[in-house]
Amino acid sequence: MRDFLQAVAALIGPAHLLTDAADTAPYTLDWRRRYQGLPLAVALPGSTAEAAELVKLCRRHQVAIVPQGGNTSTCGAATPDASGRQLVVTMRRLRAVRRLDADNNAITVEAGATLREVQLAAEQAGRLFPLSLASEGSCQIGGNLSTNAGGVAVLRYGTMRELTLGLEVVLPDGRVLDALAGLRKDTTGLDLKQWFIGAEGQLGLITAATLKLFPLPSARATALIGVDDIETAIRWLNGLRQRFDNRLTAFEVIEADCQQAIARHRPGQLPFTAPWLLLIELSDGGDDAALNEALLDWLAGQTPRDGVVAQSEAERRKLWLLREEISEIQKQDGPSIKHDIAVPTSALPQLVRDCGAALRQAYPGVRIVAFGHAGDGNLHYNISYTRPGNVDLFDDEPAVNAIVYDHVYRLGGTLAAEHGIGQLKPQWLERYKDPLALELMRTLKAALDPERLMNPGKWL
Amino acid sequence: MRDFLQAVAALIGPAHLLTDAADTAPYTLDWRRRYQGLPLAVALPGSTAEAAELVKLCRRHQVAIVPQGGNTSTCGAATPDASGRQLVVTMRRLRAVRRLDADNNAITVEAGATLREVQLAAEQAGRLFPLSLASEGSCQIGGNLSTNAGGVAVLRYGTMRELTLGLEVVLPDGRVLDALAGLRKDTTGLDLKQWFIGAEGQLGLITAATLKLFPLPSARATALIGVDDIETAIRWLNGLRQRFDNRLTAFEVIEADCQQAIARHRPGQLPFTAPWLLLIELSDGGDDAALNEALLDWLAGQTPRDGVVAQSEAERRKLWLLREEISEIQKQDGPSIKHDIAVPTSALPQLVRDCGAALRQAYPGVRIVAFGHAGDGNLHYNISYTRPGNVDLFDDEPAVNAIVYDHVYRLGGTLAAEHGIGQLKPQWLERYKDPLALELMRTLKAALDPERLMNPGKWL
Numbered sequence: 001m002r003d004f005l006q007a008v009a010a011l012i013g014p015a016h017l018l019t020d021a022a023d024t025a026p027y028t029l030d031w032r033r034r035y036q037g038l039p040l041a042v043a044l045p046g047s048t049a050e051a052a053e054l055v056k057l058c059r060r061h062q063v064a065i066v067p068q069g070g071n072t073s074t075c076g077a078a079t080p081d082a083s084g085r086q087l088v089v090t091m092r093r094l095r096a097v098r099r100l101d102a103d104n105n106a107i108t109v110e111a112g113a114t115l116r117e118v119q120l121a122a123e124q125a126g127r128l129f130p131l132s133l134a135s136e137g138s139c140q141i142g143g144n145l146s147t148n149a150g151g152v153a154v155l156r157y158g159t160m161r162e163l164t165l166g167l168e169v170v171l172p173d174g175r176v177l178d179a180l181a182g183l184r185k186d187t188t189g190l191d192l193k194q195w196f197i198g199a200e201g202q203l204g205l206i207t208a209a210t211l212k213l214f215p216l217p218s219a220r221a222t223a224l225i226g227v228d229d230i231e232t233a234i235r236w237l238n239g240l241r242q243r244f245d246n247r248l249t250a251f252e253v254i255e256a257d258c259q260q261a262i263a264r265h266r267p268g269q270l271p272f273t274a275p276w277l278l279l280i281e282l283s284d285g286g287d288d289a290a291l292n293e294a295l296l297d298w299l300a301g302q303t304p305r306d307g308v309v310a311q312s313e314a315e316r317r318k319l320w321l322l323r324e325e326i327s328e329i330q331k332q333d334g335p336s337i338k339h340d341i342a343v344p345t346s347a348l349p350q351l352v353r354d355c356g357a358a359l360r361q362a363y364p365g366v367r368i369v370a371f372g373h374a375g376d377g378n379l380h381y382n383i384s385y386t387r388p389g390n391v392d393l394f395d396d397e398p399a400v401n402a403i404v405y406d407h408v409y410r411l412g413g414t415l416a417a418e419h420g421i422g423q424l425k426p427q428w429l430e431r432y433k434d435p436l437a438l439e440l441m442r443t444l445k446a447a448l449d450p451e452r453l454m455n456p457g458k459w460l
Numbered sequence: 461m462r463d464f465l466q467a468v469a470a471l472i473g474p475a476h477l478l479t480d481a482a483d484t485a486p487y488t489l490d491w492r493r494r495y496q497g498l499p500l501a502v503a504l505p506g507s508t509a510e511a512a513e514l515v516k517l518c519r520r521h522q523v524a525i526v527p528q529g530g531n532t533s534t535c536g537a538a539t540p541d542a543s544g545r546q547l548v549v550t551m552r553r554l555r556a557v558r559r560l561d562a563d564n565n566a567i568t569v570e571a572g573a574t575l576r577e578v579q580l581a582a583e584q585a586g587r588l589f590p591l592s593l594a595s596e597g598s599c600q601i602g603g604n605l606s607t608n609a610g611g612v613a614v615l616r617y618g619t620m621r622e623l624t625l626g627l628e629v630v631l632p633d634g635r636v637l638d639a640l641a642g643l644r645k646d647t648t649g650l651d652l653k654q655w656f657i658g659a660e661g662q663l664g665l666i667t668a669a670t671l672k673l674f675p676l677p678s679a680r681a682t683a684l685i686g687v688d689d690i691e692t693a694i695r696w697l698n699g700l701r702q703r704f705d706n707r708l709t710a711f712e713v714i715e716a717d718c719q720q721a722i723a724r725h726r727p728g729q730l731p732f733t734a735p736w737l738l739l740i741e742l743s744d745g746g747d748d749a750a751l752n753e754a755l756l757d758w759l760a761g762q763t764p765r766d767g768v769v770a771q772s773e774a775e776r777r778k779l780w781l782l783r784e785e786i787s788e789i790q791k792q793d794g795p796s797i798k799h800d801i802a803v804p805t806s807a808l809p810q811l812v813r814d815c816g817a818a819l820r821q822a823y824p825g826v827r828i829v830a831f832g833h834a835g836d837g838n839l840h841y842n843i844s845y846t847r848p849g850n851v852d853l854f855d856d857e858p859a860v861n862a863i864v865y866d867h868v869y870r871l872g873g874t875l876a877a878e879h880g881i882g883q884l885k886p887q888w889l890e891r892y893k894d895p896l897a898l899e900l901m902r903t904l905k906a907a908l909d910p911e912r913l914m915n916p917g918k919w920l
Contacts, residue, residue, distance in 0.1 A: 103698060103806035104837070126702075150645050159645060162622055177896055182804045184836040185610050185619060185877040187658055188893055189919065190901045194654035198647055215702045238563060242586075242675045245745055246706065285705055344642045346563035376644040377564070417645040433648055436637055440908075441650045447903045459649065 001040065001085075004061040008043055008087075011057065012050050016093065018042040027088045030079045031072050031135075032331075032338075035423055037080035039066070042088040048110075048168060048176060048207040054089065055205060056174035063087050064456050067201035069143025070114060072135040074338070077147065077200045077422030081457050091142050094207060097121045105213040106165055106182035111142030111206050118211070127213035130157035134324045142206045148198035150418030152323075155375035156249045156283075157214065159418070160197065166210035167193040172203070172449035182210045195444065200420055201455040203448050217249075217283035221291040222316040223299070226274025226306035230374075231349045233276050236302070237375055243298050244282055247291075251375030252279040252323050255352075258369045262322060265329045269322060272306040278374075279323050326371050326380075335393050336369065336384035337400045343413035345377040352379075355407035359383065362403060363396070378417040405432055426459040461500065461545075464521040468503055468547075471517065472510050476553065478502040487548045490539045491532050491595075492791075492798075495883055497540035499526070502548040508628060508636060508667040514549065515665060516634035523547050524916050527661035529603025530574060532595040534798070537607065537660045537882030541917050551602050554667060557581045565673040566625055566642035571602030571666050578671070587673035590617035594784045602666045608658035610878030612783075615835035616709045616743075617674065619878070620657065626670035627653040632663070632909035642670045655904065660880055661915040663908050677709075677743035681751040682776040683759070686734025686766035690812045690834075693736050694805060696762070697835055703758050704742055707751075711835030712739040712783050715812075718829045722782060725789045729782060732766040738834075739783050786831050786840075795853050796829065796844035797860045803873035805837040812839075815867035819843065822863060823856070838877040865892055886919040 009017045018024050019041045028037045040063065045051040058065050068078040068090045080086040091112030098108040102125045109118050115136040122129040131144060133151035143149070145167070149160045157163065166180040179193050196204055227233055233253055240248045254262070254277040263270055284291050292309060299307065310316035330336060343351050352370070359366050365385050372380040383400050384393065405415050409432050421429050430438070445452075445460045469477045478484050479501045488497045500523065505511040518525050528538040528550045540546040551572030558568040562585045569578050575596040582589040591604060593611035603609075605627070609620045617623065626640040639653050656664055687693055693713055700708045714722070714737040723730055744751050752769060759767065770776040790796060803811050812830070819826050825845050832840040843860050844853065865875050869892050881889050890898070905912075905920045 101804060101806050103694060104804035105701075106804065148647050148651075154644060158622070161651065162618070171896075171900075175896060177900070178894065179897065181872050181874070183802050183872075183874055183877075184614060184805075185802045185833075185838050186874040187608050187876045187878055187880045188874050188889055189658075189881065189897065190904065191608075191621065191654060191658055192897055192900055194651060195900075198649070198651055215705050217705070234563060241565075243745055245675050245677070285703055342643050342645050344561060344564035344566065345644075346561050373645075378645050412641050412643075414641070414643055414646040414648050416647045417643075418647055420647045421649065429648055434638065436631075436635055437639065437649065437652055440631075440637070440652055440655075443907045444650065444904065447907050448900075 004057065004063055005041060007057050008041070008054065011053055012043060012045050016044040016046065027068060027071060027090065028080065030076045032074055035076035035079040036082070038082045038084045039080040039088045040085050042090060044090055044093050046093045048094070048170065051089070051094070051205055051207050052170045052174050052176050055170050055172065058087060058453060059174060059451065062451065062453070064453050065089050065205065066455050067142065067146065067205050069111070069140035069146070070135065070138040072139045072143065073147070073422055074419045075422030075424035077420050077458060078143065079423065089205065091140065091207065098208065100125050101182060102127060104182050106210055107213055108180055108182070108208060108210045109141055110208045111140060113141050115139050115141065115144060122213050123216060126216055128216045129211060129213055131160060131163055134327055141209055145197050145206050145209055146199060146201050147420040148418070150373065150376065150378065152250045152252060152373065154373060155251055156246045161194070163212050164193060164197060164209055165212055167196055167206060168208040169196050170205040170207055172451070172454050180208060180210045200422065200458055202445060202458055202460040203454060215285065217285065219284045219286050219288045219291040220316060221282045221288065221295040222310040222319055223280045223295060224271065224308050224319050225278040225280060225304045226272055227276050227278060228305055229275055230352045233278055233374055234345060234348055236278060237345065240280065247282045247284045249283045250279065250281040253277065253371060253374040254279065254323065254326070255368065255370035257367045258326060258371045261329055261333055261369055262326065265332060266322070266325065271308050274305045279319060330369060330382060334384065336382040337393065337397050339381040339404050339415070340417050340419040341381055341404065341408045341413055341415060342376065342378040342417035343408060343411045345374070347411040347413070348374060348377055348379070351407055351411055351413070355404055358403050358407065359400070401428060421459045423458060429459050464517065464523055465501060467517050468501070468514065471513050472503060472505050476504040476506065487528060487531060487550065488540065490536045492534055495536035495539040496542070498542045498544045499540040499548045500545050502550060504550055504553050506553045508554070508630065511549070511554070511665055511667050512630045512634050512636050515630050515632065518547060518913060519634060519911065522911065522913070524913050525549050525665065526915050527602065527606065527665050529571070529600035529606070530595065530598040532599045532603065533607070533882055534879045535882030535884035537880050537918060538603065539883065549665065551600065551667065558668065560585050561642060562587060564642050566670055567673055568640055568642070568668060568670045569601055570668045571600060573601050575599050575601065575604060582673050583676060586676055588676045589671060589673055591620060591623055594787055601669055605657050605666050605669055606659060606661050607880040608878070610833065610836065610838065612710045612712060612833065614833060615711055616706045621654070623672050624653060624657060624669055625672055627656055627666060628668035629656050630665040630667055632911070632914050640668060640670045660882065660918055662905060662918055662920040663914060675745065677745065679744045679746050679748045679751040680776060681742045681748065681755040682770040682779055683740045683755060684731065684768050684779050685738040685740060685764045686732055687736050687738060688765055689735055691809045693738055693834055694808055696738060697805065700740065700758070707742045707744045709743045710739065710741040713737065713831060713834040714739065714783065714786070715828065715830035717827045718786060718831045721789055721793055721829055722786065725792060726782070726785065731768050734765045739779060783831070790829060790842060794844065796842040797853065797857050799841040799864050799875070800877050800879040801841055801864065801868045801873055801875060802836065802838040802877035803868060803871045805834070807871040807873070808834060808837055808839070811867055811871055811873070815864055818863050818867065819860070861888060881919045883918060889919050
């Protein structure tokens with residue numbers, strides 16, 4: 001290993017190879033603090049060419065690579081194992097905007113750029129890069145790609161997959177696939193970039209991407225609405241889509257238990273409570289006043305339990321902050337058994353009703369902190385309760401998961417909507433995913449990475 | 461082979477296995493009449509299960525399969541070779557709408573349904589299936605998927621790939637991959653459906669798909685505008701996007717030589733001519749009057765050379781007919797060397813200028829019939845001229861293609877934007893596509909179809 005580390009240091013410069021525990025610490029513990037790894041070292045290549053040579057070196061020395069972005073995975077996808085033999089490779093130094101082509105509505109950025117940096121670069125050119133999620137200040141484009149990130153604007157703009165025009169990838173054999181073309185249409189063969197999006201770094205190392213940009217909306221209208229049940233929420237969703245088409249940019253929900261957590265940690269911030277709160281945002285060209293008026297017009301025809309429409313940018317930010325801080329609040333609230341589930345939006349009411357009943361029966365007093373992207377059928381559905389005898393909540397995780405996922409799959413849903421599989425869910429993937437689908441995925445893995453050096457020990 | 465044909469007849473019923481030349485004729489000549497195949501037979505399975513058994517039979521007897529949809533390929537992708545040994549498999553009998561879930565904005569249809577049938581089924585549920593192309597009355601969903609079809613609404617709604625939520629596919633070994641889930645977000649592993657979209661039937665037989673639906677627009681505003689050059693067209697494109705965001709549904713262009721062809725075949729139909737005509741359509745909720753007014757407001761700030769805004773549905777249809785009939789008109793006009801190219805929209809002006817100049821220098825008197833989806837950077841760019849001595853135009857095809865594709869690739873473009881490769885362009889794919897990309901595609905082909913029984917003799 002000393003030979004290997006010397007060769008890496010010579011390649012990328014000794015300052016960019018971290019081996020001391022104090023230096024590697026920020027890269028070894030996952031965001032939720034569930035996985036503590038022990039890496040051989042952490043390498044920060046400074047260019048695609050260096051990254052490619054690094055992969056070749058790893059292959060020669062049979063060192064496994066764990067690609068890491070901003071280290072905000074909620075499922076341990078970017079955390080090394082405890083063997084002390086895996087090399088964490090992070091793209092933090094590869095963060096340039098290589099090209100911004102406003103007339104083509106496209107930006108080419110390196111994988112280590114944070115999502116926020118890309119959003120800002122787009123804004124400076126009068127364009128929008130619409131991916132938006134709570135960790136946007138620290139998560140990186142390479143991680144967004146590797147997990148097919150979602151967030152709060154998928155309803156209108158799609159997931160990271162749909163926002164991607166091209167990729168540059170270092171393959172497991174160290175060759176570089178340059179598929180960065182900024183084209184809206186291309187039928188010259190298979191669409192290779194699709195293979196690497198959502199692959200959690202198990203098929204290659206993404207080093208750059210060409211992403212779609214959109215007109216920067218000049219108007220927003222944002223409302224927080226209280227309704228009585230999830231059925232009403234879905235009726236509102238379809239009513240809003242019918243009226244505003246995809247000016248409807250976000251449609252988030254916050255369930256009662258989740259509102260209580262917010263009220264405990266951010267007293268006085270919630271303007272009102274209700275069985276379900278809807279956070280609705282429209283965006284468009286034109287001005288705020290016209291859009292607000294259109295939203296108010298539509299609301300006048302409804303009968304919400306309660307509601308407020310933001311009258312200023314400050315009020316709008318305040319409403320969004322309630323939603324964005326939920327994950328952080330939950331972290332302070334102690335452990336919970338988290339789920340990142342999705343079903344067809346039409347099936348959300350049945351899921352909430354049936355799965356909630358089953359959990360309440362099995363675990364009296366359970367708190368179901370449900371919130372998220374109802375417009376995409378995607379709920380973060382987090383379970384906690386005080387367990388008699390002070391036993392670790394996570395002892396119950398398998399039983400709780402089985403209840404939740406059984407309901408989700410009965411309704412044609414998924415156990416990982418936008419957070420991926422990582423180290424947290426491989427056993428659940430095995431249980432619920434079609435074995436033929438898994439076999440096909442592994443066929444590609446075996447073809448591209450026969451030595452299994454790309455992020456081994458995850459799910460592929 | 462007699463054993464094989466008897467087994468197929470027993471499986472799908474003798475009435476659904478066509479062997480007489482008169483019966484198979486509609487399946488053996490491609491739409492542009494460039495490829496005449498001679499198949500062993502044409503099989504019409506009646507269910508996914510039958511299709512799966514049929515693939516197993518083919519494998520047992522080592523009979524190659526040519527999947528065929530509505531036989532509207534413009535590159536011979538669905539035409540068998542002349543060996544008399546390939547089995548054409550068409551899904552014409554598999555055309556049911558299996559499920560329409562309006563609340564989830566999703567429809568599950570079988571591969572043999574025509575695009576028009578799917579559009580109508582969506583409309584009856586108050587929804588839009590937005591894929592729209594000239595051959596929509598006869599092309600089939602399976603073919604749309606296998607070619608990643610584009611058309612006139614990609615600017616707003618994306619290509620067939622972006623419109624697809626799930627697929628059902630018979631793999632080359634006869635097993636059925638059921639990946640039909642109607643989910644907007646799913647990160648349980650690799651997105652397998654992406655492998656089969658755009659694969660031109662070389663990786664499996666698509667039998668059904670779950671597709672996205674959208675709110676049915678209640679308002680449209682359609683204008684035909686004359687401008688002086690392609691630079692102005694691209695300026696308009698970005699101005700319209702900025703003002704109307706993705707209410708801008710279509711942005712088509714028709715160049716001068718193409719207008720002349722229309723004028724010859726449809727005298728009196730073109731309201732005016734100009735170096736470039738723009739066919740612009742906005743769509744939205746609300747009513748036509750408001751949208752028309754908004755478009756007229758915006759137009760008032762511009763200085764078009766000429767322009768007309770449709771004042772009725774009949775006028776709107778008339779404007780669109782001009783655009784939709786171009787391919788048919790071209791067919792009547794005799795042979796032309798066709799190109800289906802795309803570049804970043806920002807590069808379209810340079811392409812048109814430089815490539816046009818190079819062609820005019822090499823072939824004095826050349827007619828460049830250019831039209832298509834400028835909003836996606838995609839032009840149909842068809843070359844014809846009277847060749848001295850009455851020699852076959854296609855003798856010059858290699859030289860003409862080299863001029864066009866050299867310009868396209870210098871600008872980061874593609875030689876097949878939405879029509880695919882088929883039998884027409886494999887040699888050009890070899891010449892212009894990154895060899896590493898081709899190698900990766902063939903790696904997947906070898907892994908999924910080692911016996912090369914799915915649509916062999918095309919490009920994979």
